[in-house]
Amino acid sequence: MKNFKKTALASVLGTATLMSAFGAMADNHPVKVGLMLPYSGTYTALGEAITNGLKLAIEQNGGQLGGRDVEYVQLDSEANPSKAPQNMSRLVKGDGVDFVIGPVHSGVAMGMLRVAKQSGAITIIPNAGLEAATNQLCMPNVFRTSFSMWQNSFPMGKVAYERGHREVVTITWDYAGGKEDVAGFKEAFEAEGGEIVEEILVPFPSTEFQSYLTQIASIDPDAVYTFFAGGGGVSFVRDYAAAGLKESIPLLGSGFLTEGNITAMDGAGEGVLTTMHYAETLDSEANRSFVSAYQDAYGVAPDTYSVQGYDTGAMLVQALEAVGGNTEDRDALIEALAQVELESPRGLMSFSNSHHPIQNVYLREIRDGQHEVVGTAVEQLEVPDDACQM
Amino acid sequence: MDLAFFGVQLLNGLQYGLLLFLIASGLTLIFGIMGIINLAHGAMYMIGAYLVWDLTMRLGNFWLAIVIAIPIAVALGLVIERLFLDTLYKRDHLYQVLLTFGLILVINEAQRIIWGGDVHSVAIPAPFDASLQLTDNLQYSVYRLFVMGVCLALAGVIYWVIRHTRLGIIIRAGAVNRDMVEGLGINVRTLFTLIFSVGVALTAFAGMIAAPLTSIAPGMGDSILITCFVVVVIGGIGSIKGAFWGAILIGMATTFGSVLIPSLASMVIYLIMAAVLLVKPRGLFA
Numbered sequence: 001m002k003n004f005k006k007t008a009l010a011s012v013l014g015t016a017t018l019m020s021a022f023g024a025m026a027d028n029h030p031v032k033v034g035l036m037l038p039y040s041g042t043y044t045a046l047g048e049a050i051t052n053g054l055k056l057a058i059e060q061n062g063g064q065l066g067g068r069d070v071e072y073v074q075l076d077s078e079a080n081p082s083k084a085p086q087n088m089s090r091l092v093k094g095d096g097v098d099f100v101i102g103p104v105h106s107g108v109a110m111g112m113l114r115v116a117k118q119s120g121a122i123t124i125i126p127n128a129g130l131e132a133a134t135n136q137l138c139m140p141n142v143f144r145t146s147f148s149m150w151q152n153s154f155p156m157g158k159v160a161y162e163r164g165h166r167e168v169v170t171i172t173w174d175y176a177g178g179k180e181d182v183a184g185f186k187e188a189f190e191a192e193g194g195e196i197v198e199e200i201l202v203p204f205p206s207t208e209f210q211s212y213l214t215q216i217a218s219i220d221p222d223a224v225y226t227f228f229a230g231g232g233g234v235s236f237v238r239d240y241a242a243a244g245l246k247e248s249i250p251l252l253g254s255g256f257l258t259e260g261n262i263t264a265m266d267g268a269g270e271g272v273l274t275t276m277h278y279a280e281t282l283d284s285e286a287n288r289s290f291v292s293a294y295q296d297a298y299g300v301a302p303d304t305y306s307v308q309g310y311d312t313g314a315m316l317v318q319a320l321e322a323v324g325g326n327t328e329d330r331d332a333l334i335e336a337l338a339q340v341e342l343e344s345p346r347g348l349m350s351f352s353n354s355h356h357p358i359q360n361v362y363l364r365e366i367r368d369g370q371h372e373v374v375g376t377a378v379e380q381l382e383v384p385d386d387a388c389q390m
Numbered sequence: 391m392d393l394a395f396f397g398v399q400l401l402n403g404l405q406y407g408l409l410l411f412l413i414a415s416g417l418t419l420i421f422g423i424m425g426i427i428n429l430a431h432g433a434m435y436m437i438g439a440y441l442v443w444d445l446t447m448r449l450g451n452f453w454l455a456i457v458i459a460i461p462i463a464v465a466l467g468l469v470i471e472r473l474f475l476d477t478l479y480k481r482d483h484l485y486q487v488l489l490t491f492g493l494i495l496v497i498n499e500a501q502r503i504i505w506g507g508d509v510h511s512v513a514i515p516a517p518f519d520a521s522l523q524l525t526d527n528l529q530y531s532v533y534r535l536f537v538m539g540v541c542l543a544l545a546g547v548i549y550w551v552i553r554h555t556r557l558g559i560i561i562r563a564g565a566v567n568r569d570m571v572e573g574l575g576i577n578v579r580t581l582f583t584l585i586f587s588v589g590v591a592l593t594a595f596a597g598m599i600a601a602p603l604t605s606i607a608p609g610m611g612d613s614i615l616i617t618c619f620v621v622v623v624i625g626g627i628g629s630i631k632g633a634f635w636g637a638i639l640i641g642m643a644t645t646f647g648s649v650l651i652p653s654l655a656s657m658v659i660y661l662i663m664a665a666v667l668l669v670k671p672r673g674l675f676a
Contacts, residue, residue, distance in 0.1 A: 040499075040502070041502070041507070041608075042507055042608050042609065043507070044502070044506075044507045045506070045507050045508060174655075174656065200652065201652060202648070202655075203655050203656035205613055206613065207604060207605060208406060208644065210402040210405070210406065210645070211399055211402050211403070211644070211646070211648050211649050212648065212649070213528070214395065214402060214649075215395075215649050217398075217525060217527050217528035218392070218394075218395045220526075220527060230607060231509045231605040231606070231607030231610060232605070233509075233605075234509050234511055234605035234607075235604055238605070239603075242514075242521065242531045243528055243529055243530070243531075244521060244523070244527065244528060244529030245527065245528070248527045249527070260508070260509075264508070264509045264510050264511045264605060264606075265511065266511050266513055
C-alpha cells in the first residue's frame with residue numbers, strides 16, 4: 001500500500017513533468033515581434049521611445065508573452081513611404097513575425113496597411129495619426145494604440161468656447177495632417193457656436209511666420225488655434241511670443257505643438273494650452289510607477305511616444321495571456337486583442353469597434369517647462385470611425 | 391489693409407529678403423564664377439546654425455560662438471573645395487550636381503550623428519533681447535532689426551569689394567569669361583578656393599545669425615535652398631546686385647503673397663520667376 005502510494009505519486013509527478021515538458025516543447029519557439037519603426041532620420045527619437053516603452057512592458061512581464069519567450073525583429077523603416085510595402089513584406093513573409101508594430105509616419109502606414117490587407121498580418125500602429133488607418137481602410141487585423149488627428153484636436157474646440165473665446169483664427173501647414181487636425185477643432189468649436197474668422201494655411205514646410213503673425217495681430221481674434229510639430233512648432237511658439245501676441249491672444253493647439261519641444265521653446269511656451277491623450281505629470285499610480293520604471297531603465301524621462309510603445313507592449317501581454325500564448329489561432333488572438341483594457345499611464349484605455357483607442361484627452365498648460373494637467377477635456381473619447389464598425 | 395499693417399509687412403518682407411540675400415550671395419558667387427551648382431549650400435546654412443547652437447551651449451556666449459564658428463565654416467569650405475570639387479571643374483554640370491547632392495546626404499547624416507534629431511533653439515542674445523511696440527498688440531524683436539542691419543552692411547561690403555577692388559574686377563571678369571581671366575595669368579585655382587570658402591562662410595554665417603530667430607532642426611537647409619536658387623535665377627546668375635534685388639523681391643512677394651493671395655502662396659515665387667524669365671531670359675541683372 002505504501003509502495004502503491006509512492007508509485008502513484010511518482011507516476012503522477014512523472015506525467016506532470018512530461019506534460020509540462022511536452023507543453024514547453026510545443027511552444028518552444030519564441031513569439032516573434034516585428035518592429036517597423038524609424039531608427040534613422042528625423043523620427044529616430046520617436047522610434048526609439050516606442051521601442052523602449054514596448055520592451056519595458058514586456059520586461060515587466062518577465063520578458064515573456066503568454067508564457068513564451070520573445071524575439072524582436074527590428075527593421076529600420078527610415079520613415080520612407082516608398083520602402084514601406086517591401087519592408088512590411090520582409091517582416092511578414094521573410095521573418096515570419098507574429099505581430100508587426102509600426103509605423104511612426106502616416107505615409108509609411110499607407111504602404112504597410114496595403115500589405116497588412118493582403119497578408120492578414122496582425123499590425124499594431126503605435127503612432128501614425130492618419131484617420132484612414134482605422135476608418136476607410138478598416139481591417140480586423142489592424143489596431144492602433146495612439147491617436148488620430150481628430151481625437152486630439154476635437155476636445156479643444158469645446159475648451160476654447162468654454163474659456164469664452166468666440167472668434168478664433170486657425171493656422172497650420174497646408175498638408176493632410178494639419179488640415180485633419182484643424183478640421184477636428186473647427187467641428188467642435190462651431191458646434192458650440194464659435195466662429196472661425198480666418199483659416200490660415202502655410203506652405204509646408206515653411207517656418208517663416210512673420211507675415212502671418214502680423215495678419216493675426218491685425219485681425220485681433222479672441223484666440224489662435226494651431227497645429228505645427230517639430231521645428232515648425234518651436235518656431236511658431238517662439239515667434240508668437242516674440243511678437244508679443246501671447247499676452248493679448250491666447251495660443252491653443254493640439255498636443256503635438258509642444259510634445260518633445262518644450263525645452264527648445266526656451267520659455268516661450270509658458271502658458272500655451274494643448275489637448276493630448278497623455279501628459280508626463282498625470283497624477284495616477286499607473287503613471288508614477290511607469291515614469292520611474294522608464295527613468296530607471298533608460299535614464300531619460302518618458303514622453304507620449306514612450307507611453308504608446310508601452311501600451312502596445314501591455315496590450316500584447318494581456319492578449320497573449322488570454323489565449324495562453326497560442327498565436328496559431330489568429331481569430332481568437334484578434335478577438336483577445338480587441339478585448340484588451342489597460343490601466344495605462346495615460347488612464348483607462350480600451351478599443352472601439354474600429355480598433356481605435358477609447359481614451360481620455362487631457363487639457364494641458366505649460367508651466368515651468370512641463371505639461372501641467374489642467375483637467376480632462378473629454379473623458380473616454382471615442383473616435384467616430386463611421387466607415388468602420390467591426 | 392491699414393497703413394500700420396502694410397508698414398509692418400514691408401518690414402517683414404525686407405528682413406526675410408535680406409537674410410535670403412546673405413544665403414543667395416554665396417550661391418551666386420560660386421555658381422556664376424566657378425560654374426559650380428552647389429546643392430549643398432543649404433546644408434551649410436544648417437551647419438552654421440548647429441555650430442552656433444552647440445558653441446553657445448558650451449561657452450554660454452552667442453557672440454563668442456559666432457567668432458569661433460566662422461573660421462570652422464571657412465575651413466569646411468576649403469576642405470570641400472580641395473577634396474571634392476577640384477577634380478570636377480573640367481567636367482559636366484551633372485557630375486557637380488551628383489557630388490553636391492551626395493554632400494547634402496552626407497552632411498545631413500553627419501549632423502544627425504553629431505547633434506541628433508531633436509529640435510533646438512538659441513536664445514536671443516543681449517543686448518538685443520528686447521522688442522519694439524509696433525501696433526497695439528504687435529511687437530517687433532530688436533534682434534530682427536539687428537539682423538537686417540548686419541545683412542545690409544555685408545551687402546555693402548560685398549558690393550564694394552566687387553565694384554571697387556582689383557579682386558572684384560577679376561571676379562566680375564570671371565563671371566563673364568573665365569577663359570579670358572585665365573589667359574591674363576590670374577591664378578584661377580586659388581581664386582576658386584577663395585570664392586568657394588567665402589561663399590560657404592556667407593551661407594553658414596546666415597545660419598548663425600538666423601539661429602536665434604528660427605528653430606534649429608535637421609533638414610532646415612533643404613527648403614531654403616530652392617528659394618535661394620529662385621533668387622539667383624531671377625537676379626541673374628553670378629550677379630551680386632541681382633542676388634540683392636532678387637532676394638528683396640522674393641522676400642516681399644512671399645510676405646505679401648501669403649497674406650493677400652493665400653491660395654497661391656506656395657506658388658508665388660515660381661510665378662515671379664517665370665514672369666521675369668519671360669521678359670529677361672538671363673535674369674534681371676545678368
